[in-house]
Amino acid sequence: MKHSLQSLLLILFFCISIPQTFAQSIQSPEQFLGYPLGSRFTPHHRILAYFEHLASSARDRVKFSQYGETYEHRPLTTAILSSPENMSRLEEIRTNNLKITGLMEGSPASDAKAIVWLSYNVHGNESVSSEAVMQTAYELLTSPKATAWLQNTVVILDPCINPDGRERYVNWYNQVVGEKPNVSPYAREHYEPSPTGRPNHYLFDLNRDWAWQSQKETQQRIALYQQWMPHIHADFHEMGVNSPYYFAPAAEPYHKEVTTWQRDFQVTIGKNHAKYFDQNNWLYFTKETFDLLYPSYGDTWPTFHGAIGMTYEQGGSGRAGLGIIMANGDTLTLKDRIDHHHVVGLSTVEATALNREKVVQEFKKYFDINNNNPTGTYKTFVISADNETNKVSELLAYLDKQQIRYGYAKGIPAKLSGYNYFTNKEENISLQKNDIIINTYQPKSTLVKVLFNPRTILSDSVTYDATAWAIPYSYGLKAFALSQKIEIEPFKGVVSQTSRPNIDRPYTYLAKWKSFKDLQFLVKLLNKGIKVRFAEKEFSLQNKKYDAGTLAITRTDNEFVKDFDNIVASVASEFNLPLDYASTGFANAGFDIGSSSMRFLKKPNIALLTGDGVQTNAFGELWHFFDQQLGYPANVINANTVNNIRLSDFDVMILPAGSYNAGLISQLRSWVQQGGRLIVLEEANFQFADNENFELKKAKIEQPKDEKEKKNLEEYLRKYGDRERTALSDYIATSIFKVAMDNTHPLGYGYDKEYYSLRQIAEGFEYLKSGWNVGVIKENAYIDGFTGYKAKQKLKNTLVFGVSEIGRGTVVHLVDNPIFRSSWANGRLLLGNAIFFVGQ
Ligand SMILES: [Zn+2]
Incomplete structure (x- = not known):
């Protein structure tokens, strides 16, 4: 959009007289960087330098810190902004909020503050976000109106979720742009080569990773998110050049776990944004394209944690560069894109601040229901003790990352019926002592239901992402869903399965082949130069039955390996494997260890x-x-x-x-x-x-x-x-x-x-x-x-x-x-x- 369409907002946010004391110490992004925002892309380290500047010139209102780093070793950071009074008791505000959720013990104080978390640039080539966040931070600290909001609101800004992707895009763009940007949509600078800046280092889409936490960036961010549990989370994106702007309310289908309040407040926030867009005659749309179903987005995952989770989309993305001609003949500039994201960021804080009491009250209600009276057909999910121990322990590690509580059954009810994920039927079930029990009476109740329910309930609408993900299927674990609550008692930790052989120098070691840890064990042995065989068929040795796929690590294959026994034992204990051994290669049934059916495994290139x-x-x-x-x-x-x-x-x-x-x-x-x-x-x-x-x-x-x-x-x-x-x-x-x-x-x-x-x-x-x-x-x-x-x-x-x-x-x-x-x-x-x- 053209410069001449200067926003009323600039009047609103910019032109309100800034008190001298602020103006002297806090520099605008332009003063600090030495160029107007939007005239070029700002490198990631300069964005962080600007936040350091804000933190050092407004010490009583900004806390800027690093919470992690990317695969390419770039810092991941947040800036926390609030009033001096709130900042002096920030830890109290944070812990009070965790008490509201039940993730922390204790009764919460009644004057809770609203917490807004704004995340920028999860898709690296949607590059406007990390520019806009600087302007937003500056306004929050200098505009009197925003100063008033910060009295009852804590704002957490993550200026760049995906710095590796963003730098991939920005470095490429800077290499191909001339002295002045070429706004022709045919110019080279509008065709980003593959891999684009959208994904992270390993080319994962971080906006599909919230629920799975497979990537380092996600793991570190979610650990921090769970220390705060914000009431509002907005994720800033970009879409095609000719789409103007998208904000809440989201499109159908909504997951059925989205509450009425969450739907309603999306409308409140959306209307607040619309007010500014209408004043400026900016185009926008709501209720289309971006749904709330798949749990791994920056809008849904926070939604399933009681927040109002939202996606904001500006037209532009990796195609737009510093300027590009749109279908209507106007030029979309980086400056326009910054203005829109900036306004929406401020408007999100405003709408929250104006509704602080209701926001906090509804958040509390949400967790009261989760903890005491959860909705939904299924109240308990059971992971059977019959499953492979290492497969279960991988699931438990995943639940720990999500802070989902589990344990053993406290007293085992005699008669139970429930849904069996493997037979796909309701049937009678008898619990066993070591079954893992996850009930929905907990802070993470919604997430538990979303991840474990056997069926995703879809409203009759179009969605183009995955529509099924139930955890018992993805982990391949025998499990049941019960409509009745089973109380839990604490889990005693994963039992060590590894033991040292009680004979000297076994003829062979044997390891089963059932879980990913067995694969990791094999790979580590190969990396250490250990030779391994695998069984083509089942066999019995020393009266124990072994399945096809069993690994045999024989002494004779490894006779020149120094410290052979210790290496095998220590790698097994690293992966908590029950390593077997035998003093003979003579099978009771099936083939012997020396048979050609015990195939030698060549380390593959x-x-x-x-x-x-x-x-x-x-x-x-x-x-x-x-x-x-x-x-x-x-x-x-x-x-x-x-x-x-x-x-x-x-x-x-x-x-x-x-x-x-x-x-x-x-x-x-x-x-x-x-x-x-x-x-x-x-x-x-x-x-x-x-x-x-x-x-x-x-x-x-x-x-x-x-x-x-x-x-x-x-x-x-x-x-x-x-x-x-x-x-x-x-x-x-x-x-x-x-x-x-x-x-x-x-x-x-x-x-x-x-x-x-x-x-x-x-x-x-x-x-x-x-x-x-x-x-x-x-x-x-x-x-x-x-x-x-x-x-x-x-x-x-x-x-x-x-x-x-x-x-x-x-x-x-x-x-x-x-x-x-x-x-x-x-x-x-x-x-x-x-x-x-x-x-x-
Ligand atoms: Zn995006």
């Missing part, structure tokens, strides 16, 4: 492809998996430089979702034939389907001829007004399906006969004719999430995980993503099977 055409997030998830979760770095190679490398140097090559050139795909066929092990994920499988060099085929649904004609005629008469809904019949919004597993194949080792998979692709693939169909969708496999009726039909009797054998090599097809957003804990072992076992 791995190539992971990236580059143009490869989906950024899909690659990032794999990169993070190898680098941060396994500690087994893969060789990251650009798909367009594969021609320059000697393929025979690699044992395993991984193709994340993406499109690859046909030449590369036929080149890979001969590498596979000579023993290469190829792993193809998600959409990348489409390029292998119906390709004469490979076995995979897309499933075809043949309709009877006359029904087809009838259908077609009906489809001609579809209504324009229903077009979104009609398109949905073919659509799948990331849903859960039950996959039947062949756990006798190495790709299925460690799993039961069923695996719950997150489905994103609406097309199906036929069963492999000569390969191994390790995971398939059969009849009635749909569990939860939005899946159109045609999509459900198409997926029946199709392949999800399969292995083709070509020459001496293998191609593993993983149609579903086993590590989606690093949220699907139970898929990691499957990926480990594909990498370390298949084709060995």
Whole structure:
């Protein structure tokens, strides 16, 4: 928008006479930085320097501190702004608020302050946010009107949630912009190359990570968030250049856990913003596009913590640069974008400050209900003691991060019935002593319900993100949901499973293969130069039964390893594994340790492809998996430089979702034939389907001829007004399906006969004719999430995980993503099977 549309707000916030004492000590962003905001992008360290300046020139009203750092070692910070009186008792205000939630013991004082948390630049290339926050902070400290708000409000500003992404964008833009920005939408500076600045270092979308906390930035921020529990949280974003501005109230679907008050106050805040936008004749929209369902956003996760959680979207994003011509012929400048986000930031604080009493009162009511009288059908979730100990302990570590309380049952009721996640039925249930109990009578009640409820209840609206995520499925844990409250007693901590052998120099060590920790154990041994074998089939040794996939670490393979026994024992204890050992290789049943069925595992050299055409997030998830979760770095190679490398140097090559050139795909066929092990994920499988060099085929649904004609005629008469809904019949919004597993194949080792998979692709693939169909969708496999009726039909009797054998090599097809957003804990072992076992 043009400069001539100067805002009334500038009159409102800027031109009110600023008291001399403030003006002398506190510099505006322009005075401090030496250029007007909006005339160039400010580097991250200069943004932080400005906040340091504010903190040092208004010591009694600003506290600026670092709460963490990014993967690229940039500081993560917050600035807390309030009145001198509030700042002098900040710790009391914070703890008082935690007492209101019940996260801290004690009775809260009645004069609680409102807490507003504003988060900027979670998407790094939505670059206006971290510019606007400087102006917002300055106004909050210098405008008398804002000074009055701070008397009953504490404002927490996170100037940049994703500095690594923002610097990726800003550095690139500065390199390509000329002396003056080129506002032509065709100019190079409006086409950001991949990877864009949107995601973080590992190319994760941090605005999909709140619930899963897979990334360092999220973990550190949420730890701090939970020390404050703000009443209002707003997340500042940008969208397409030609969309003007979006603010609350949000679009449907809302999750059913969103309360009436939360809906209502979104409208109050939205109307307050609208007042300023109307005065300035700025365009905006509400109630469209941005819904409140998936729990991992910067609006929903705070909403499920009692806050009014909101997304604000300015038009612009990575395309807009310092200026760009919009469809209506006007130029959108960075300055315009700053003005809008700035006004909305202030208006959020204003609306909260004006309604402080009600905001605090409703917040208290929310937690009173959560703690004493929670809503919802299910009051207790039970994680069965029958589950693998290490899988349960991973879940408990996750619950700890979320501050979700759990324990053992206090007295076990005799008769219970509940929903069994694995049989998908209501049935009679008897509790066991060591079952983990999570009831909904706790501060995190809403989050517990959102994460554990077996079904996501969707209002009849369109959403384009995942619509199913129930934790028992993502962790692969036998669990029940009960409508009755079970009281808990404290959890005694994870029992140590590791013990040292009571014989000297065992013939072999044996480790089971059931959880991600077993995979981490294997990888750590390989990294330490220990040689490992794995069992192709089940066997018995010294009267103990071992499943396929069991690891054998024999003395003879490792005879030259110094300190062999200590290394194996210490790595096992690091992952809390119950390590077995035997003094003989002679099996009671099945094969002996020396048999060729106890296969030697060659430490694989791995190539992971990236580059143009490869989906950024899909690659990032794999990169993070190898680098941060396994500690087994893969060789990251650009798909367009594969021609320059000697393929025979690699044992395993991984193709994340993406499109690859046909030449590369036929080149890979001969590498596979000579023993290469190829792993193809998600959409990348489409390029292998119906390709004469490979076995995979897309499933075809043949309709009877006359029904087809009838259908077609009906489809001609579809209504324009229903077009979104009609398109949905073919659509799948990331849903859960039950996959039947062949756990006798190495790709299925460690799993039961069923695996719950997150489905994103609406097309199906036929069963492999000569390969191994390790995971398939059969009849009635749909569990939860939005899946159109045609999509459900198409997926029946199709392949999800399969292995083709070509020459001496293998191609593993993983149609579903086993590590989606690093949220699907139970898929990691499957990926480990594909990498370390298949084709060995
Ligand atoms: Zn965004």
